[in-house]
Amino acid sequence: xxxxxxxxxxxxxxxxxxxxxxxxxxxxxxxxxxxxxxxxxxxxxxxxxxxxxxxxxxxxxxxxxxxxxxxxxxxxxxxxxxxxxxxxxxxxxxxxxxxxxxxxxxxxxxxxxxxxxxxxxxxxxxxxxxxxxxxxxxxxxxxxxxxxxxxxxxxxxxxxxxxxxxxxxxxxxxxxxxxxxxxxxxxxxxxxxxxxxxxxxxxxxxxxxxxxxxxx
Ligand code: SAM
Numbered sequence: 001x002x003x004x005x006x007x008x009x010x011x012x013x014x015x016x017x018x019x020x021x022x023x024x025x026x027x028x029x030x031x032x033x034x035x036x037x038x039x040x041x042x043x044x045x046x047x048x049x050x051x052x053x054x055x056x057x058x059x060x061x062x063x064x065x066x067x068x069x070x071x072x073x074x075x076x077x078x079x080x081x082x083x084x085x086x087x088x089x090x091x092x093x094x095x096x097x098x099x100x101x102x103x104x105x106x107x108x109x110x111x112x113x114x115x116x117x118x119x120x121x122x123x124x125x126x127x128x129x130x131x132x133x134x135x136x137x138x139x140x141x142x143x144x145x146x147x148x149x150x151x152x153x154x155x156x157x158x159x160x161x162x163x164x165x166x167x168x169x170x171x172x173x174x175x176x177x178x179x180x181x182x183x184x185x186x187x188x189x190x191x192x193x194x195x196x197x198x199x200x201x202x203x204x205x206x207x208x209x210x211x212x213x214x215x216x
Contacts, residue, residue, distance in 0.1 A: 012037075019068060037126075041093070051067075072185070072200075074099065080103070082104075084107075086166070088163075089208070093108075097128045107131045107141060140160070147168060148170075155180065169191075172187060173187070
């Protein structure tokens with residue numbers, strides 16, 4: 001369902017308005033949310049909910065993140081056109097489209113093979129072409145490091161050292177860290193080789209699995 005009509009564009013404009021009211025200020029991020037169709041990631045039965053500010057199931061026990069969460073994490077990444085970005089947890093591919101709209105050169109890695117197979121076919125049909133990888137993103141992608149920006153879209157038990165190691169000087173990692181129920185959003189900046197940490201609000205993500213994530 002790749003059709004995008006005036007009704008869906010209208011609903012997207014309302015969503016952008018809501019995100020602005022909730023405190024998202026970066027106009028480039030809001031414009032990207034206003035541009036990327038979200039309904040195309042939804043099953044027929046859930047289509048009417050595509051522009052609600054909520055997370056929804058995408059199969060395989062996984063979710064498409066809430067638009068506010070996508071906007072919040074993206075804003076904190078301070079994406080500049082040409083930034084080399086790593087996304088951990090491709091999921092539906094929606095967040096990847098937003099990062100590409102902002103001009104990122106994107107590497108996106110997904111642990112679940114079925115989601116990976118689906119998204120690497122679907123996103124190019126929409127015109128979005130990141131580098132797709134299948135595997136354990138909790139270890140980063142050493143062969144492609146360093147990255148200007150790293151975004152983790154699953155809840156981690158700790159900040160994986162592999163990810164801070166793979167940040168470029170001046171780079172930013174945005175990652176939710178906590179227990180399985182709720183996680184604190186962290187922004188970690190590499191400044192003169194040192195890690196500077198900021199804390200934001202609590203969010204609820206599905207768990208980051210893998211070597212430096214949750215076990216099972
Ligand atoms: N960014 C996604 C979107 O826009 O739809 C939302 C991602 S969903 C909340 C979290 C994703 O992280 C799931 O698809 C899950 O399979 C994936 N994941 C969990 N652990 C992972 C790991 N170690 N490496 C890569 N992906 C992982």
